[in-house]
Amino acid sequence: MPEFLTKDTFKEKIFNFEENKDWKFEGDKPALIDFYADWCQPCKMVAPILEELAEEYQGKIDIYKIDTEDQRELAAMFGIQSIPSLLFIPVDGQPQMAAGALPKETFKKAFADVLKVEEPA
Incomplete structure (x- = not known):
């Protein structure tokens, strides 16, 4: 299951923006953050896909959710204008943002291209 982040857990697991000006990822494996809201229909379409991916890529990618209302x-901080917005975070390098409800295959392609994690066999 994806893990829900608060400001405190975000600073601990993703990026401590109070201590670092420049991006410094705190995680030990690539991550995906889903910025969502409970009232958002496209977010509700993405949620079960992310749950499947969290299982399939368990131990390879951390999948998180951030409630933009809460x-x-x-x-x-990330300039979220529309939801869902999805932040792909490689272990090394800059994170990349994608907007909208993506199909499962697009997530898998981004995992391979951006996060450098191949699809589990």
Whole structure:
């Protein structure tokens, strides 16, 4: 299951923005963050896909969710304008944002291209 992040767990697991000006990923494996809201229909379409991917890629990729209604500071920090917005975070390099409800195959392609994680056999 994807893990829900708050400001505190975000600083611990993703990026401690209070200590670092420049991006410094705190995680030990690639991650995906889903910025969503409970009222958002496309977000509801993405949720079961992310649950499947969390199982399939368990131990290879960490999948997180951030409620933009509850965690407004985090949403503002990333300039979230539309949801769902999906942040792909490689272990090395800059994160990349994608917007909209993506199909499962697109996630898998991004995992391979951006996160450098191949599909589990």
